[in-house]
Amino acid sequence: MPFLDPKYQKAAEIRVKRRPKQLAVINQGGCTGCQVCIDFCPVDCIELVPGPDPDNPSVHKLVEVDLPRCIGCTLCAKYCPWETIEMFSFEDAYEIAPEWTLEAVVEKQWEREPVQEEEVKPRRRDRAKRAAKAKAEKE
Numbered sequence: 001m002p003f004l005d006p007k008y009q010k011a012a013e014i015r016v017k018r019r020p021k022q023l024a025v026i027n028q029g030g031c032t033g034c035q036v037c038i039d040f041c042p043v044d045c046i047e048l049v050p051g052p053d054p055d056n057p058s059v060h061k062l063v064e065v066d067l068p069r070c071i072g073c074t075l076c077a078k079y080c081p082w083e084t085i086e087m088f089s090f091e092d093a094y095e096i097a098p099e100w101t102l103e104a105v106v107e108k109q110w111e112r113e114p115v116q117e118e119e120v121k122p123r124r125r126d127r128a129k130r131a132a133k134a135k136a137e138k139e
Helices: 006-015 036-040 075-079 090-100 102-109 124-138
Strands: 022-026 046-049 062-065 085-089
Touching (some): 022 075, 022 090, 075 085
Antiparallel strands (some): 022 085
């Protein structure tokens, strides 16, 4: 299971016997980050994650289901205004979630070149202030 963190190991062992029949998976390609699903989730397993652009993570934040905590209640899928949340069987959810997670898709398809810092040019009003200050110093 690719989304299984070591901190959830004990919960995963218990879930082998008592696990939900279905889990929610968010197609982040259609997610707008409206966070309606977060309000309806009774176990708080839906989290806000940074947007796909590593340079601006606060732009277009998305939501993601923490699969080990999901109980399969279907409330998030029912109330999602964009219909981007679907319920899958327990096994299928762990296979589909990595494909639908936008960050993983972006990293594979779009190799980013390192950002080169450019010389920042002063803004026009800053140049005017500097010119006025220089003129005042000459006088």
